[in-house]
Amino acid sequence: MKTKNAFILFAVLFFLAFFPRVGASPHAGLFFDGIKAYHAGHYDEAASIFSRIAGEGVVNDKLYYNLGNAYYKKNDPGRAILWYERAFRLSPEDADLKYNLEFVRSQVKDLGEDKTNAIFKILFFWKYALSEAALRWIAVISNGLFWILLTVQVMRRKRTSRLFAGVAGTMVLILALTAGFGYYENRFMKKAVILSEKAVVRSGWSEDATELFVLHAGTRVEVEKEERGYFRIYFSKGKIGWVKKETAEII
Amino acid sequence: MKRSCFVLVMLLAGTILPGYSHAVEVEALVDRTEISRHDVVYLTVKIIGGDGAVNLSAIKDFKVISSGSSSSVSIINGEMTRESNNNYALTPLKQGTLTIPELIVEVDGEVHQTRAISVQVSETPNQAGKTEDVFITTHVSSETPFLGQPFTYTVKIFHALRIVNANFQAPEFKGFDAKKLENDRSYASMTGSRQYNVIELTYILIPLKAGGIIIEPPVLRCDVVQRNSGRGRGSIFDDPFFSQGRLEPVTLSGDSVSISARVLPPYEGSLPFSGLVGVFALEASTDKPEARVGDSITLSVTLSGSGNLMDAGEPEIKIPESFKVYKDSPEEKIDLNEKGYSGKKSFRTALVPVKAGEFPLPPIKICYFDVAREAYGTLETKPLALKISPSKEKEEIQPIGPGRDLPKPGFEKKAVEFIGRDILPLKEDSDAFSRQKFLSIPGFIFLMLAPVTGFIAVRIYRKYRNKPMDDRAWMAKRAVLGLKAAEKPGMAEEQFLGALYTALVSAVLSQAGTKGESLTGPEMREILASCGHSKDLGDAAADLLNRIESARFGGMKLQESGKKQLFLDVKGMIRRFLK
Numbered sequence: 001m002k003t004k005n006a007f008i009l010f011a012v013l014f015f016l017a018f019f020p021r022v023g024a025s026p027h028a029g030l031f032f033d034g035i036k037a038y039h040a041g042h043y044d045e046a047a048s049i050f051s052r053i054a055g056e057g058v059v060n061d062k063l064y065y066n067l068g069n070a071y072y073k074k075n076d077p078g079r080a081i082l083w084y085e086r087a088f089r090l091s092p093e094d095a096d097l098k099y100n101l102e103f104v105r106s107q108v109k110d111l112g113e114d115k116t117n118a119i120f121k122i123l124f125f126w127k128y129a130l131s132e133a134a135l136r137w138i139a140v141i142s143n144g145l146f147w148i149l150l151t152v153q154v155m156r157r158k159r160t161s162r163l164f165a166g167v168a169g170t171m172v173l174i175l176a177l178t179a180g181f182g183y184y185e186n187r188f189m190k191k192a193v194i195l196s197e198k199a200v201v202r203s204g205w206s207e208d209a210t211e212l213f214v215l216h217a218g219t220r221v222e223v224e225k226e227e228r229g230y231f232r233i234y235f236s237k238g239k240i241g242w243v244k245k246e247t248a249e250i251i
Numbered sequence: 252m253k254r255s256c257f258v259l260v261m262l263l264a265g266t267i268l269p270g271y272s273h274a275v276e277v278e279a280l281v282d283r284t285e286i287s288r289h290d291v292v293y294l295t296v297k298i299i300g301g302d303g304a305v306n307l308s309a310i311k312d313f314k315v316i317s318s319g320s321s322s323s324v325s326i327i328n329g330e331m332t333r334e335s336n337n338n339y340a341l342t343p344l345k346q347g348t349l350t351i352p353e354l355i356v357e358v359d360g361e362v363h364q365t366r367a368i369s370v371q372v373s374e375t376p377n378q379a380g381k382t383e384d385v386f387i388t389t390h391v392s393s394e395t396p397f398l399g400q401p402f403t404y405t406v407k408i409f410h411a412l413r414i415v416n417a418n419f420q421a422p423e424f425k426g427f428d429a430k431k432l433e434n435d436r437s438y439a440s441m442t443g444s445r446q447y448n449v450i451e452l453t454y455i456l457i458p459l460k461a462g463g464i465i466i467e468p469p470v471l472r473c474d475v476v477q478r479n480s481g482r483g484r485g486s487i488f489d490d491p492f493f494s495q496g497r498l499e500p501v502t503l504s505g506d507s508v509s510i511s512a513r514v515l516p517p518y519e520g521s522l523p524f525s526g527l528v529g530v531f532a533l534e535a536s537t538d539k540p541e542a543r544v545g546d547s548i549t550l551s552v553t554l555s556g557s558g559n560l561m562d563a564g565e566p567e568i569k570i571p572e573s574f575k576v577y578k579d580s581p582e583e584k585i586d587l588n589e590k591g592y593s594g595k596k597s598f599r600t601a602l603v604p605v606k607a608g609e610f611p612l613p614p615i616k617i618c619y620f621d622v623a624r625e626a627y628g629t630l631e632t633k634p635l636a637l638k639i640s641p642s643k644e645k646e647e648i649q650p651i652g653p654g655r656d657l658p659k660p661g662f663e664k665k666a667v668e669f670i671g672r673d674i675l676p677l678k679e680d681s682d683a684f685s686r687q688k689f690l691s692i693p694g695f696i697f698l699m700l701a702p703v704t705g706f707i708a709v710r711i712y713r714k715y716r717n718k719p720m721d722d723r724a725w726m727a728k729r730a731v732l733g734l735k736a737a738e739k740p741g742m743a744e745e746q747f748l749g750a751l752y753t754a755l756v757s758a759v760l761s762q763a764g765t766k767g768e769s770l771t772g773p774e775m776r777e778i779l780a781s782c783g784h785s786k787d788l789g790d791a792a793a794d795l796l797n798r799i800e801s802a803r804f805g806g807m808k809l810q811e812s813g814k815k816q817l818f819l820d821v822k823g824m825i826r827r828f829l830k
Contacts, residue, residue, distance in 0.1 A: 031684035038677055053684055062683035072674055090687070100674040133689045140690070140698040147702030151709050176699060183692060208308040211423060 027053045034066070043074035061090035065097050072104055078195035078217035080104050085193060085220070085251045089186065090131055108218035113236040124178065132182040139175040146172045190223040192231060192248040199248060201241035205230035212241040223250060275300040277356045279365035288346050288374055289386070291470070291502040296337040296354060296365060303358030305337050312349035313341035314467045314504070316420055342470050342504040343372040384475055385410045387505035389468070391456075395511045398461055399528040399559050400622050401591030404429075404454040406469050406505060409440070409447040415498065417473035419452070426464040426512075427456040430587055455591050457559065458512035466508040474498035515620050518627055525566070527619035529558010529591075533566075535615050535632035537602075544642040547670065548602045552615055552632070557593035558622070560585050565598050566615050573606035573639070577671030601670040604639040611636045726761035730754045730825050737818055747814065748803040751821045755796060758825040772796055788827065795824055 034049035047070035054063055064087035072080035084101040091097060121128055126135065146168050153159075194215045202209035205228045213235075215221070221233040221243075230242040276299040281292050292313075296305045302322060307315050322335035343349055351368040386409050393402040406421070421431070436451040458464065476496040518524045531554055538549045550570075554563050561583065570576050578600050585594035604610075612635040621628040690698070720728065733754030737747050759775050760767045762782040770778070772793035779789040798817060802809055809817070 027684040028681075035677060035679055058684060058686050059689075060683060060685065060687050062678040062680060066677045066683065069674055069677055096675045096678070103672065103674055133687075136690045136695050140695065143699050144702045147706045151702075151706045154706070154709055154713060179695065204308075206308055211425065 027056070027058060031063075034070075038066070038070055038073070043070050046070040047074055047076075047079075059090070061087040061094065061097070064090065065094070065100070068097075068100060068104070072100070076195075076217070077104055077107055078193055078197075079249075081108070081218040081220070082193040082195065082249055082251060085191075089251070090133070092131055093129060104218065109216040110219040110235075112220060126175075127178050127182065132179070132186060135175070135179040135182055139172070139179040142175055143172045190250050192221055192223045192233065192250045194219045194221065194243070194248050196247040199243050201233065201235070201239075201243050202230075203241060205242045209242065213239060215243070220251075221248065223248075275303075275358045275361065275363060277303075277358070277363040277365055279351065279354060279368060281351070281368055281370065284369065285371045285373070286343065288343060288372060289504055289506075290343075291504065292341045292343075292370055294339045294341050294351060294368075296339075296356065298335045298337070298356060298358060298363075299332065301333055301358040302335045303356050303363075306355040306357070307339070309352045309354060310341070311352075312345065313343055313351070314422075314470065316340045316342070316470055316472075316502075340470070340472070340502050341370075342468055342502075343370070344465070344467060344507055346372045346374055348372075384412045385414060385471070385473070385501060385503060387469060387471055387503060389466075389505040389508055391466075391508055391510065394509070395513055396458055397513050397515055397528055397620065397622060397625075398458055399515075399526070399562070399620075401455050401457050401529070401558065403589060403591065404456050404466060404508070406452045406454075408450040408452075408471060409442060410450075410475075411445055411447050413476040413496075414473040415476060417471060420470045420472075421452070421454070422467040422469055422507075424454070424456060424466065426460050427458055427466075429457075430455045432587060432589070453589060455587055458510065461512050461514045464510045464512060466510060468504040468507045470502065470504045472500070472502045474500050516625075516627075518618070520618055520627060520629070522616055522618040522629060523567075524618045524620075524627070525564065526562055527554075527558060527560075527617065528622060529556055529560070529619070530621060530623055531556035531558060531560075531617075531619055531630060533615065533617055533630035533632055535612075535635060537612075537635055537637065540636070541638040541640070542604060543640050544604050544607055546604070546642075548604070548637060550600045550602055550612070550635075552598045552600075553595050554597075554617070554630075555595035557590050558619075560592055560594060560596050563596050566617050568600065568615055569613050570600075570602060571610045571612075573604055573608065573610060575603040575605060577601040577603070579670070580672065602637075604637070607639050607641045609636060609638050721764070722766050723761050723764040726757045726764075726766060727829055730758035730761060730829065733757060734822055734825060737821075744809060744814070745803070747818075748799055751817065752796075752799050752803065754825060755792070755799065755821050758828045759792060762828055770796070792824055795820055 030049055030053055034046045034053070037043075037049060038046035047067060050063060050067040050070055054067060064083045068080045068082075068084035068087060071077075071083060081101070081104055084097060084104065087094070087097050088101060126138075130138070149168075150165070194217055197217050199215045201212045201215060203212055204210075215235060219235070221231075221235050224232045224234055224240075226232070226245070229245050231245055231248055232240070232242050233248070234240050276297075278297045278299070280295045280297065283292060286292050317337075317339055320335060320337045322333065324331060324333050326332075341351070349370050349372050351370065353367050354365045356363045356365065388407045388409070390405045390407070391402060392405075393400070396402045404424075408419070432453040432455065436449075436453075438449055438451070440447050440449045456466075475498070477499050478496050515528070533552070533554050535550065535552045537551075542548050550568070552566055552568065554560065554566075565578070565581065578598075581596055581598045583594065583596040585592050585596070614634050615632045617630045619628055619630060620626075731754075733750045733752075736742075737750035737754060742750075756767065756770045756775075759770060759778055762784070763778045775793050775796055776786075776789035779792060780786065799821070801807060802817070
């Protein structure tokens with residue numbers, strides 16, 4: 001009986017710790033005001049309302065998608081792409097989002113380079129098809145199943161096939177490493193989107209530094225470091241420089 | 252011998268790895284302090300005792316061109332000194348007494364400063380005659396362009412002698428959007444009485460801010476092939492074909508150009524200003540004047556001319572409500588030439604009528620700034636009219652059934668093409684505004700490690716459980732099991748007595764810590780005595796063993812009460828041993 005109660009208590013604590021709380025959201029009214037403003041063609045107002053909700057710490061791919069739409073409609077492709085990219089990190093499998101992102105990207109003036117190897121994309125397809133959160137859960141569940149199976153084998157005093165243990169263990173390890181790399185990539189390999197219509201990339205972090213090249217709104221760059229109000233960015237091979245922080249925003 | 256080797260190694264180490272001098276000195280030197288307007292002064296920043304970064308942003312009177320750096324290491328009296336020279340070519344931006352200010356040099360995190368140097372810049376002595384072997388001129392098509400108006404900036408490099416290893420540095424064009432024409436021109440020209448070869452480079456500039464903007468001078472660094480002197484005139488070896496001549500390195504610059512960019516005059520018209528600056532024409536046409544309801548008509552609006560065509564937005568087109576409108580992406584064909592940007596930009600719109608009738612399309616108007624007239628102008632297309640007839644389907648509606656011809660097979664399929672592009676709509680689901688909770692990294696690590704920990708715990712438990720018992724514990728367990736077996740109801744007497752015997756013998760042997768199956772009474776006494784038990788206990792145990800054996804092997808039938816008493820006695824004895 002005691003064991004049963006302890007199990008129920010553990011299950012409740014687990015649920016509270018890892019799953020969203022159920023209840024009415026305080027942002028519902030505000031959100032529907034934003035929807036109404038968008039449909040009325042008041043895109044400035046819609047973007048402002050959705051931004052306010054996002055600013056209060058609401059992390060939600062659909063909200064970010066709506067923000068992208070509102071910014072696109074108010075003719076701000078830089079911010080539209082920024083929010084679509086943020087939504088894409090949370091939900092890369094969303095077909096609507098992919099369509100809108102590609103559509104707005106096609107209007108960006110700068111021709112960038114895709115650094116990711118096509119073979120890498122095929123070999124590690126799950127990394128590109130699933131969000132970081134989904135990858136984590138898949139890694140956790142497959143890891144749990146793997147170890148439970150091993151434990152049962154041990155308890156039943158049966159020898160586990162080395163081939164099975166090796167293959168399953170490697171798969172679990174790859175999943176766990178992919179999830180870990182996803183976290184590392186998002187946390188440390190920062191990417192930014194140019195917001196200004198034209199952002200001058202200079203050779204240093206001052207107004208006097210030589211103008212190297214110009215990037216336009218919506219262009220995606222890698223941020224290598226941040227210093228004295230400037231980002232040191234990498235755009236493509238040989239195109240590295242400093243842009244003012246206010247002209248770009250980290251995804 | 253070993254000692255000698257050690258001394259030798261120490262001496263070699265002392266030679267190869269001398270002490271490092273940490274005192275750092277910085278110094279700025281120029282090759283001369285009096286130059287003419289088109290000359291170049293060479294600046295060297297010398298860093299003795301290290302290597303560092305020179306901040307040149309303080310130099311405002313000169314255009315700075317880096318001409319490389321060199322470093323050397325010298326060892327004097329076992330002390331190593333590193334020296335690095337950073338070389339720059341400075342082109343004056345004006346005449347007068349110009350200053351190279353104190354420059355900040357950062358060496359290993361420490362900041363050092365050079366001294367300021369004054370340079371006297373006078374007007375070029377040969378400016379009027381232009382009789383040099385090589386010189387540069389600069390020219391703009393307009394010194395007072397309007398904001399957004401493209402104009403040309405031309406650099407001509409005149410050279411009477413052959414030049415090699417040329418390195419041309421164009422101005423930075425700060426304050427302009429600059430594009431260089433791809434094809435440089437090259438031709439011969441007479442200047443005074445001397446023939447020059449001319450290389451002409453053209454840039455298209457668009458001012459991005461109003462007011463005075465200086466275009467810095469362009470700089471050319473090259474080697475001029477000078478004829479070798481020493482042979483008589485007319486010698487065959489004076490021909491450049493036979494002689495390479497000697498190379499004389501030169502660095503020269505052109506004039507800086509002052510541009511005064513003008514803001515557009517205030518606009519007071521009712522039509523919104525499109526932002527176009529230049530000379531333009533506007534045309535509109537449809538691919539067909541008549542169509543049926545449901546058919547597609549393409550309306551093309553083409554803006555052509557020269558100016559900032561690329562900035563042209565879609566003109567406002569007033570389409571009657573009886574049409575569905577699908578806008579296509581604009582197409583532009585804009586060339587860059589000596590006149591600036593010119594070409595055309597087309598905006599196509601697919602119109603699908605939903606109602607029959609005659610519909611006039613009002614003229615399309617665009618307001619622009621005409622740089623030729625220096626005034627605002629309005630472009631206007633001719634009015635168009637569309638005649639829409641009812642759809643064919645409507646005319647030919649027939650009931651589906653026998654006798655009606657089905658569409659003929661074999662019609663040509665066409666690829667589906669976009670007739671309009673837009674983003675997909677908002678997501679209005681009720682979960683679009685709630686916080687999504689994600690598995691945190693500590694939670695992820697915990698959940699990944701928990702099953703591993705569980706597995707290890709199970710393995711440890713199994714190992715503990717499977718650990719072979721020592722003889723004492725094993726025999727004690729056997730005694731308890733024997734007692735439990737004897738307690739079972741309905742057991743045959745022989746089995747009952749066998750179980751009691753096993754339980755008692757095992758209990759006694761567990762005291763000795765040895766395994767065994769049987770004992771005699773004296774052995775039992777001896778074991779118990781050796782284990783520190785009293786003689787009475789040994790006697791009692793031997794007596795009990797005797798009672799079991801007598802009943803077991805003597806053929807004496809036990810009563811139920813006797814069985815119970817014997818069981819209780821054995822149980823009591825075993826408890827005394829095992830407590």
